[in-house]
Amino acid sequence: MQPLRKRCLVTGGAGFLGSHLCERLLARGDDVLCVDNFFTGARDNVIHLLDNPHFELLRHDVTFPLYVEVDEIYNLACPASPVHYQFDPVQTTKTSVHGAINMLGLAKRVRAKILQASTSEVYGDPQVHPQEESYWGHVNPIGARSCYDEGKRCAETLFFDYYRQHDLRIKVARIFNTYGPRMHPNDGRVVSNFIVQALAGEPITLYGDGEQTRSFCYVDDLVDGLIALMDSPDAVTGPINLGNPREFSIRELAEQVLALTGSSSKLVFRPLPEDDPRQRQPDITRAREQLGWEPTTALKNGLERTVDYFASLGRAS
Ligand code: NAD
Numbered sequence: 001m002q003p004l005r006k007r008c009l010v011t012g013g014a015g016f017l018g019s020h021l022c023e024r025l026l027a028r029g030d031d032v033l034c035v036d037n038f039f040t041g042a043r044d045n046v047i048h049l050l051d052n053p054h055f056e057l058l059r060h061d062v063t064f065p066l067y068v069e070v071d072e073i074y075n076l077a078c079p080a081s082p083v084h085y086q087f088d089p090v091q092t093t094k095t096s097v098h099g100a101i102n103m104l105g106l107a108k109r110v111r112a113k114i115l116q117a118s119t120s121e122v123y124g125d126p127q128v129h130p131q132e133e134s135y136w137g138h139v140n141p142i143g144a145r146s147c148y149d150e151g152k153r154c155a156e157t158l159f160f161d162y163y164r165q166h167d168l169r170i171k172v173a174r175i176f177n178t179y180g181p182r183m184h185p186n187d188g189r190v191v192s193n194f195i196v197q198a199l200a201g202e203p204i205t206l207y208g209d210g211e212q213t214r215s216f217c218y219v220d221d222l223v224d225g226l227i228a229l230m231d232s233p234d235a236v237t238g239p240i241n242l243g244n245p246r247e248f249s250i251r252e253l254a255e256q257v258l259a260l261t262g263s264s265s266k267l268v269f270r271p272l273p274e275d276d277p278r279q280r281q282p283d284i285t286r287a288r289e290q291l292g293w294e295p296t297t298a299l300k301n302g303l304e305r306t307v308d309y310f311a312s313l314g315r316a317s
């Protein structure tokens, strides 16, 4: 007998990471229900999937309950760019917290396995470097980034309470800066900003002195990690860091983008946003040991593919 197809719900499925995840789940033979309110995502990100009979797109806001029958839930719904999550901070907290409650409630009702897209922001502006999962973080609870950071922290709390109290099968991924095709050109994150600016010959905006660091993971690697986590034994709950441990300063990133695009854009300095973390690098020992996962795409190769994507958008418009 044919094994039944797994029914996967991807919330935030029309966003950057979500659209790549939907693609990959379909490619391996799952049924995918993509749920999105299109706040930062777009139908265009999944338009190539709409003809697939195993794909379904539903406009829905996860702050409201959802009644569907699924086997696995990937809960990605939440704006991820600081510019977007600070646009309506109350809605951001609601999306993280009410969204988690609703999706956990759904998982409990249908006994689905559920994965939370958490974030390195739960570590705040870290005083421990690199960050390992046992670190509790250094987070401002009342600042401009708090709606996102504390929302995601509360979602983690809810996941672990549902696990302890209701025996739910949970997976918590702490995702570090991820980039690639389908990032929104205006979403304000550093990789998309720099590439768009370089291709347009506009100044590259370095916030602060550009010496703050981030570790950039290519989207295909990250999606591998999310699926490996979902497929891991039930005892593997996380939290588990998913990211590329290779650390770069923002200035180094700007220089790589300039070199790859051949752009003559100048570097300009702008004020550092409030509570901008000084350094960030994942310790991925746990992911290596428990999932057998690590990223394989070098920054240069991932940036080349991302530059090609943004260049193609420019040609299409
Ligand atoms: P994104 O903004 O491209 O995608 C988020 C998606 O969620 C969008 O399609 C948006 O329309 C949707 N959404 C937002 N609020 C919603 C709501 N209330 N109901 C339904 N849909 C809603 O961002 P992304 O980079 O794809 O991030 C996806 C997830 O991964 C987010 O939860 C984010 O916090 C997490 N994450 C991403 C990164 C990264 O570097 N990309 C890093 C850490 C964590």
Ligand code: UDP
Pocket (backbone or CB within 6 Å): 081, 082, 177, 188, 189, 190, 191, 193, 194, 205, 206, 207, 208, 210, 212, 214, 250, 272, 273, 276, 277
């Ligand atoms: N940044 C920058 N110029 C930009 C956009 C961002 O220098 O045009 C910096 C930002 O201040 C931060 C880093 O790049 O130090 C990463 O920012 P992003 O918004 O991509 O993600 P974060 O990791 O801060 O959530």
